[in-house]
């Protein structure tokens with residue numbers, strides 16, 4: 001898969017809903033009801049971070065939920081790419097980008113949403129052909145104001161800002177010309193997962209799905 005093909009696929013995925021839930025799953029039993037709740041609430045695209053021991057198994061479970069588009073986040077190495085692909089991830093997300101990681105995703109035909117935090121990083125990815133990128137960590141990097149400023153000289157790149165994004169500040173990003181959607185963990189709070197409050201998560205997803213863009 002070429003970078004241009006990966007970006008086309010990423011854009012298609014980013015346009016499905018205003019928010020991509022960023023999920024940290026500690027208990028495999030949460031995987032399926034969580035995915036069902038988020039999809040039911042109107043957020044079909046799900047990013048499962050490879051940060052917990054059950055993450056790959058969770059991707060396998062969630063990939064079976066009808067209407068869901070499940071990807072793997074926190075891809076750092078070619079081994080992560082291979083494992084994510086084998087688990088059924090349909091896309092990948094990384095906090096930054098290295099040639100080794102980009103090579104691995106392109107070779108594995110896994111569309112990657114690669115992370116960039118600065119104009120130089122965005123330019124390096126653009127040089128390689130990635131026109132759709134994750135702006136990370138969004139809030140710590142100056143938030144919507146910074147992303148808007150990057151968009152002035154580099155309008156060719158469309159972003160999914162992630163990191164510190166909430167229901168409150170999401171509209172600031174979604175109103176930018178260079179933002180396709182945002183990523184955030186606020187729609188899947190740990191305490192609600194532990195309590196099995198899936199209806200509560202449906203409600204959070206509905207609220208997020210209605211964000212204007």
Ligand code: 3PG
Pocket residue numbers: 022136162163164165183184185186
């Ligand atoms: C992450 O890396 O965990 C994501 O960027 C999500 O960040 P958030 O928890 O601030 O939404």
